[in-house]
Amino acid sequence: MTNLALHKIPQGTAKLHIAIIGSGSAAFACAIRVAESGARVTMIEAANVIGGTCVNVGCVPSKIIIRGAHR
Structure with missing residues (x-):
């Protein structure tokens, strides 16, 4: 596993965006x-909603059940 250390931006340097x-x-x-x-x-x-595919369409099984109930 890779160690993903979080490095603070040094004070006085240009603000990273x-x-x-x-x-x-x-x-x-x-x-x-x-x-x-x-x-x-x-x-x-790009979409009108935030959260990505998993939250809004794909991975969460209840989304499929809810969509089927509305048809």
């Missing part, structure tokens, strides 16, 4: 880690 594409669980985890390091974060999402 990171863009994260997507808004799924991995994107949110990344955004939190980056923000904790002191960088600015912008998340870019």
Whole structure:
């Protein structure tokens, strides 16, 4: 397993600004880690909702059951 140490941005350096594409669980985890390091974060999402495929469509089985009930 890789050690993913979180490094703080040194004081007095230019403020880092990171863009994260997507808004799924991995994107949110990344955004939190980056923000904790002191960088600015912008998340870019193409869909009308945040949360990614797993939350809104795919992995959560209840979503399939709910969608079927509405048909």
